[in-house]
Each structure stands twice: as C-alpha cells, then as structure tokens.
Amino acid sequence: MPAFRPRSSFSSTTARLGGAFYGWWVLGGCIVAQLLSASFTVHAFGAYVAVMQADFGWSRTAFAAAFSIQQAGSGLLGPFQGLLIGRFGARSIIQVGLVLFALALVLLSRVQSLTGFYAVYGLLAGGPLFTSDPAVDP
Numbered sequence: 001m002p003a004f005r006p007r008s009s010f011s012s013t014t015a016r017l018g019g020a021f022y023g024w025w026v027l028g029g030c031i032v033a034q035l036l037s038a039s040f041t042v043h044a045f046g047a048y049v050a051v052m053q054a055d056f057g058w059s060r061t062a063f064a065a066a067f068s069i070q071q072a073g074s075g076l077l078g079p080f081q082g083l084l085i086g087r088f089g090a091r092s093i094i095q096v097g098l099v100l101f102a103l104a105l106v107l108l109s110r111v112q113s114l115t116g117f118y119a120v121y122g123l124l125a126g127g128p129l130f131t132s133d134p135a136v137d138p
Helices: 022-043 045-056 060-088 090-108 114-129
Strands: none
Touching: 022 045, 022 090, 045 060, 060 090, 060 114, 090 114
C-alpha cells in the first residue's frame, strides 16, 4: 500500500470515454479548434479577398488593413487572455472563443460595407485567440 494516496478519484485507467482514454478526446478537440481558427482566419483569407474584391470592388489595401486589424487585435488581447484563463479556466474561455468565432463567421457572411468588414474582422480576432495555444496548452 503506498504511503501517499491522492484525494482525486481521477485515474488514467478509469478516465475513459467511449473506450478511448479521455485525454485523446481533449487532444482531438484542441486540434479541431486550432485547425478551424487557423484555416478560417489566416489560410482562407485569400479566398475571402478574391470573392469580396469581385463583389464589392474594394482594394487589396483595404483587405490588408482588415487583416492587420485582426492581427493587432489578437496581439492586444493576448495579455487579457492569460488573465481570463487564470480566473475562469481554459474550458470556459475556449467555449466563449468558439461562440465568438462562430458569431464572427456568420456576421462575415452578412457584411455589406468596408466599415462593417473591419468591425467583423476585428471581432474575428477574439474568437480564434481564445481557442489558440495559451488556451489549449495551459
């Protein structure tokens, strides 16, 4: 009998969900959150530019400004992300981030003006930020 017995009943042998270790489900969720946030905000940006430039006639400079707003917003919100994770925990911050991300993508489909595009892309900074590395790797 070991001298130290942990208080928690959590054990890697008993923490299973659907026959797989629970940690693999957490890892899978983190991978999906990372893939969604990176692919919709960074990697697919060129697709947004091509279609919206043809529809609205906005310049590439206007789109570059929106991308800069999104990146600057992520940088400015970063320190607050750490404070919020410390206070509320990573799970709740990731959930808020996913809701913000989904809301921003829905609003992105409804954009009619350049100012609205800037506002939505600024909001798009918050969602992926709260599902990024510091949130999923505390």
